[in-house]
Amino acid sequence: EDYSHLQSTRWNKNQLTYNIGRYTNDLPRSTVDSLIESAFSAWSTVSSLRFVRSPSPYADIQMEFATYAHGDLYPFDGPRGTLAHAFGPGPGIGGDTHFDDNEQWTAGPKGFNLKLVAAHEIGHALGLKHSRNRDSLMYPNYRSSRPDNLLSVEDITNINALY
């Protein structure tokens, strides 16, 4: 889900920091790091946005894996169902992105692909809403058959309309 209605519409800067807090046990940390880095680069290669990893939990986009109730008003729901959520641009929890660790996170076609889900959540963290276009990365349902080039023309248009 996107909670961008709780935050402002866009960041007032083009360079954002991100931090990865609690990891999942489904994948090696280094794999999680590279999948998330490539999810960010999907957006930076098509826009003027730049993303810098930070060790600080006060980064603009704080990412973590969590289950059930985890400190915000949106507890996760166990296996399947909601896979992740992100808050729209803003201070504090703004931009923060949480992944449900009751899902099977993978780097490939099985389970739920972390790069694909992270790229969708980053879209929300940047201020994008859902799309009704099945080809858009911002479509509200997970589609395992999404091609490797994650972003559709619509996604590229929308991010460049915003930044």
Ligand SMILES: CNC(=O)[C@@H](NC(=O)[C@H](CC(C)C)CN(O)C=O)C(C)(C)C
């Ligand atoms: C398999 N389960 C689904 O397809 C579920 N969809 C999601 O978990 C969305 C994330 C996907 C699109 C990566 C939630 N979302 O919009 C976060 O920003 C349901 C459609 C069941 C809600």
Ligand SMILES: [Zn+2]
């Ligand atoms: Zn969403």
Ligand SMILES: [Zn+2]
């Ligand atoms: Zn959360």
